[in-house]
Amino acid sequence: MFWPYAAVHAAFIANRASITESKSPFELFFSIPPNATHIHRWGCKIIFHNAHDKNPNTQQGNKMDARGREAILLLIDEKVTGRYVCWDIKKRKAFVTESLKFFESNPGGSLLDEIRSEDGQLEPSRSPENDTSNKHTSNVTTGTTSQETSDEQTSSIIDTAPNDEEEHNEEERDEDEPEPQMDTTPPDGDSQMEDIVNEEPITADIQTDREHEDTQTMQTTQTMQRTETPMDIDTPDNIQERINRQLQDLYTRGILKRPYAQIQQRGDKSDDPAAKRIRAMMTKLAEREPRTCAEAVNHPTLGTEWREAIETEVKTLRKFGTWTEVPYQKGMKLITTKFVFKIKPGIDDQPRKLKARLVAQGFKQIRGLDFHETYAPTPRQATTRIFFALVCTMDLECHKVDATNAFAQAELGEMVHLTPPPSLHKNGVVWKLNKALYGLKQASYAWRNKIAPCLAKLGLIQCPEDECIMIDPKKGIMILIYVDDIAVAGPNKETIQKFISGLANMIGIKDMGELKTFLGLEVSRDRGEQKMWLTQTHYINKMAEELDMTAHRARPIGAPIGSWDVLEQKQPGEKAADKATFQSILGTLMYPSVMTRPDIAFATSSLSQHTSDPAERHLDAAKRVARYLRDTNRYGIEFTSPRRGGTDEFLVGYSDADYANSKDRRSVSGMVYTLANGPIHWKSQKQRSVATSTTEAEYIGFTPCAKEGIWLNRLVNWCLEQLKTAPNISQTAQLIKVKNNTLMYGDNQAALKIAGNLGASSKTKHIDIQYHAVKEWIRDGKITLKYVTTDNMLADGFTKPLIARKFNTFRSQINVNPAPEAIHRSDIE
Structure with missing residues (x-):
C-alpha cells in the first residue's frame, strides 16, 4: 500500500540529483538550483505534534493525551518547503503536517509490528539493517497544527511545479478596493526566483513598508540590478559547492544509495539510457522560453541576453511615446501588464534572437468602456497561396518587411490606463496609453487604421476581393499584409527598396531581406526553372518530436489513412481514447492540412468528426497521419510557371464526390483549384x-465548388489586370491568360448533363434549390463545366482513403512534391 508513495519520493530525489554537467533535472528546467535541506529518508520514523482529538459531545480535547505521536514519513510536499505527508500509526491514515521531528536511523516499518496482527492489509515489513552511524534528529522550526487528510486528498499535494513557478493570474479586483503590495524579498530554498519582475500586478495607490530608492528616476536596469542582490548566493562559483555539500549529506544520512561522485560518473556513460534521456531533455530545455521575468533575468546562461531584450523593448516603447505617466485616481479602470518571451531560431546560420514583449492583459477590458471596434482583416489561406503563385509565375523579387512594435505605433481612440509591471512601477503612478499595445482587443484595428493610409499614399490599391492584397499598377509592387508581417513583391530589388524606404519614412519598419519564411511557411525557389515550394518542415519536425515520433523509432507510412473502417463512429462497448490527447494531435495536424499539405485534408476532415467521442482506433489513425507527415516532412506545394512545362490552363477547378460509403449514408464532396499547376x-x-x-452526390458537389471558383477567378483576374500596365511585368502578365469564366471539371457524365440542363426533371426535383445555383452560373457564363476521366480527377483523394499506390499518384497530380535538398530551407522565424 506504500509503493505509490515510495515511487513519488524516488522521483523527487532523482529530479534533484545531478546527472551530468553537475546539474540536476530540476535546475535545468527551472534555472535555479534545488534546495535539498528538507529532504529526509523515506519511511523513517517521525514524531509529529499531536492536535488533541475533540470529544464530539464536549468539543474539547483530552489534556492527558501525548503531545507527540509516532508516524512514518511518506512524501515531501514539493509546493511548500517543510510540509510532509505522513502515515499515522494510530489512526492508520495519511495526513499532512509541518511540525515534526525525524528519526532517520529508525525505519518506520518497525512501528508496524505492533499492529500487524490487527490489520491484515498491511504488508509484512522487512527486517531493517541496524544503522548506528547516524543517530541524530533534524528539527523543523515551524509549528503549525497537522492537517489530517484522506488518501485521496493527499494526491493534491503531489504537484510537480514549485510554488514560485505558478502563474500569477489574479482576479480583477474592485476598482475602489486597494490591492495588497507583494513582498519582493526572495525566500530561501526553491522559492529564490521571486523577484521584482513577479507577474503579480501592483496598484499605484498602495504604500509599502519598504522604501524605494530614487523612485522618481527608477529605470528597468537599475531595478533589476538592485533586486538581484539577494540572488548573489547563486553565482557559478558557489552553486556547485552548495549542491555537492547538500547531496553528500544526503548520502551520509543514507538517503542516496551512491556517493554524489558516482551519480555524476553514471550519468556520463554514453550507453546509459537514462543519461541519454536526460541529455535529450537538457538539449530541449537549454533555451526554453521563460514564462516569467524572474525566470528570464535569472537564467544561468541567458539572463544577460533576456535582460537586454527587456531593456530594448521598454526603450522602443518609450521612443514611440506609447504611454504617459499620470497620477493614480480612485475609480480608475486599470489593465494589468506582463512580459512574454520568445526565442526565434536563426536564419542561414545566424544566431538565434531573444525577444521580450510587454503586453496588456486585454481579457479584462470591457466593451464600450475601454474598447469598441476590434475587426482587422487577415488574408485567406487561398489568398496567401495565390500571392506566391503569382510571384513564381512572373519571377518577381520578394522581400519580407517587419513592422517594429507595430501596435505601439498606432494611436488609440479610447482612454486606457495600465498598471505598470513591477520593474517599472512607481508609487502613485499609472500609465495612460497613447498608442496601442499588444494584448489590447483593439490593437489590430488601430494598427490597420495606421498603416492603410500610408500604403495608399504610396500608390497601392486595395483588392476588392481581399483587403490584404494591394498592388501599385504603375510600379508593379504587390504586397500581402498579415497584421505586422508584410510580403513585398516587385520586378526588381531597386523598385522594392524604393517602396520600403518610402514606407519607412511614415512608420517604423525593418527590411528582412529576401523572403524565406512567412506565417510559418518555408519558401524555397528555383529561379532558373521558375519553380517555388511552400513547405512546413520545421513545424512537422517539431510536431514529430513532441509526439515522440522521430524517424528512427517508427517505420515509414505510405498513406495517411488505410481504410474506411477506422473512420466509422465509435461503437457501444468499444474502447474509448483519451479525448484531450486525440484533440491535441488532431489540432496539431490541422495547420499543415489547410496551409501546405492538401494530401492529408481528407484524413483530418474525417477524423475531426469524432472529437467529441473518439475511439482508440481514431487515436491510432491520427497518430498514423502524424507519422505520415514526419516521413514526408519535406513535401509541400510546388508552383511552376506555365512557360516551364506547365499546362496551358492557369486556373482550374476539380469537383468530385464519393457516394454513401459512410454508414450514415452521407456522401463526401471534394474540391481542389490549381494555379500555376499548384493547389491554391x-x-x-x-x-x-x-x-x-452517385449522380446526385456529384451534382450536389458542383455548387460549393463553383462558389469558390467564381471568387478565385475574380481575385486572380484583378491582380493580373493591375500588373499588366506595370513596367518590367506587363509582358509576363500578358502571357498568362485567365478567362473571365471559371473552368471546372467533373468525372460523372450524368451529373454534367443535369447541371447543363436548365429545366427540372422528375429525378432531380427533390434536390434542394441551393444546389441548382450552378445551372444559373453556367447559363450566365461564370462557370464552364467539362468532363475529365476518373484517372485524371485531381479531387479524387479528397473524397475517400486511397491505397499507397493510388495515393502517390494523387499526390503527384496535385503537385505536392518534396523541395530539393539543395534549395530547401528549414529555417523558421
Whole structure:
C-alpha cells in the first residue's frame, strides 16, 4: 500500500540529483538550483505534534493525551518547503503536517509490528539493517497544527511545479478596493526566483513598508540590478559547492544509495539510457522560453541576453511615446501588464534572437468602456497561396518587411490606463496609453487604421476581393499584409527598396531581406526553372518530436489513412481514447492540412468528426497521419510557371464526390483549384443532404465548388489586370491568360448533363434549390463545366482513403512534391 508513495519520493530525489554537467533535472528546467535541506529518508520514523482529538459531545480535547505521536514519513510536499505527508500509526491514515521531528536511523516499518496482527492489509515489513552511524534528529522550526487528510486528498499535494513557478493570474479586483503590495524579498530554498519582475500586478495607490530608492528616476536596469542582490548566493562559483555539500549529506544520512561522485560518473556513460534521456531533455530545455521575468533575468546562461531584450523593448516603447505617466485616481479602470518571451531560431546560420514583449492583459477590458471596434482583416489561406503563385509565375523579387512594435505605433481612440509591471512601477503612478499595445482587443484595428493610409499614399490599391492584397499598377509592387508581417513583391530589388524606404519614412519598419519564411511557411525557389515550394518542415519536425515520433523509432507510412473502417463512429462497448490527447494531435495536424499539405485534408476532415467521442482506433489513425507527415516532412506545394512545362490552363477547378460509403449514408464532396499547376484551394467535406445516387452526390458537389471558383477567378483576374500596365511585368502578365469564366471539371457524365440542363426533371426535383445555383452560373457564363476521366480527377483523394499506390499518384497530380535538398530551407522565424 506504500509503493505509490515510495515511487513519488524516488522521483523527487532523482529530479534533484545531478546527472551530468553537475546539474540536476530540476535546475535545468527551472534555472535555479534545488534546495535539498528538507529532504529526509523515506519511511523513517517521525514524531509529529499531536492536535488533541475533540470529544464530539464536549468539543474539547483530552489534556492527558501525548503531545507527540509516532508516524512514518511518506512524501515531501514539493509546493511548500517543510510540509510532509505522513502515515499515522494510530489512526492508520495519511495526513499532512509541518511540525515534526525525524528519526532517520529508525525505519518506520518497525512501528508496524505492533499492529500487524490487527490489520491484515498491511504488508509484512522487512527486517531493517541496524544503522548506528547516524543517530541524530533534524528539527523543523515551524509549528503549525497537522492537517489530517484522506488518501485521496493527499494526491493534491503531489504537484510537480514549485510554488514560485505558478502563474500569477489574479482576479480583477474592485476598482475602489486597494490591492495588497507583494513582498519582493526572495525566500530561501526553491522559492529564490521571486523577484521584482513577479507577474503579480501592483496598484499605484498602495504604500509599502519598504522604501524605494530614487523612485522618481527608477529605470528597468537599475531595478533589476538592485533586486538581484539577494540572488548573489547563486553565482557559478558557489552553486556547485552548495549542491555537492547538500547531496553528500544526503548520502551520509543514507538517503542516496551512491556517493554524489558516482551519480555524476553514471550519468556520463554514453550507453546509459537514462543519461541519454536526460541529455535529450537538457538539449530541449537549454533555451526554453521563460514564462516569467524572474525566470528570464535569472537564467544561468541567458539572463544577460533576456535582460537586454527587456531593456530594448521598454526603450522602443518609450521612443514611440506609447504611454504617459499620470497620477493614480480612485475609480480608475486599470489593465494589468506582463512580459512574454520568445526565442526565434536563426536564419542561414545566424544566431538565434531573444525577444521580450510587454503586453496588456486585454481579457479584462470591457466593451464600450475601454474598447469598441476590434475587426482587422487577415488574408485567406487561398489568398496567401495565390500571392506566391503569382510571384513564381512572373519571377518577381520578394522581400519580407517587419513592422517594429507595430501596435505601439498606432494611436488609440479610447482612454486606457495600465498598471505598470513591477520593474517599472512607481508609487502613485499609472500609465495612460497613447498608442496601442499588444494584448489590447483593439490593437489590430488601430494598427490597420495606421498603416492603410500610408500604403495608399504610396500608390497601392486595395483588392476588392481581399483587403490584404494591394498592388501599385504603375510600379508593379504587390504586397500581402498579415497584421505586422508584410510580403513585398516587385520586378526588381531597386523598385522594392524604393517602396520600403518610402514606407519607412511614415512608420517604423525593418527590411528582412529576401523572403524565406512567412506565417510559418518555408519558401524555397528555383529561379532558373521558375519553380517555388511552400513547405512546413520545421513545424512537422517539431510536431514529430513532441509526439515522440522521430524517424528512427517508427517505420515509414505510405498513406495517411488505410481504410474506411477506422473512420466509422465509435461503437457501444468499444474502447474509448483519451479525448484531450486525440484533440491535441488532431489540432496539431490541422495547420499543415489547410496551409501546405492538401494530401492529408481528407484524413483530418474525417477524423475531426469524432472529437467529441473518439475511439482508440481514431487515436491510432491520427497518430498514423502524424507519422505520415514526419516521413514526408519535406513535401509541400510546388508552383511552376506555365512557360516551364506547365499546362496551358492557369486556373482550374476539380469537383468530385464519393457516394454513401459512410454508414450514415452521407456522401463526401471534394474540391481542389490549381494555379500555376499548384493547389491554391481545397476542401474535403461530408455533404449535408443524403444523396440517393452517385449522380446526385456529384451534382450536389458542383455548387460549393463553383462558389469558390467564381471568387478565385475574380481575385486572380484583378491582380493580373493591375500588373499588366506595370513596367518590367506587363509582358509576363500578358502571357498568362485567365478567362473571365471559371473552368471546372467533373468525372460523372450524368451529373454534367443535369447541371447543363436548365429545366427540372422528375429525378432531380427533390434536390434542394441551393444546389441548382450552378445551372444559373453556367447559363450566365461564370462557370464552364467539362468532363475529365476518373484517372485524371485531381479531387479524387479528397473524397475517400486511397491505397499507397493510388495515393502517390494523387499526390503527384496535385503537385505536392518534396523541395530539393539543395534549395530547401528549414529555417523558421
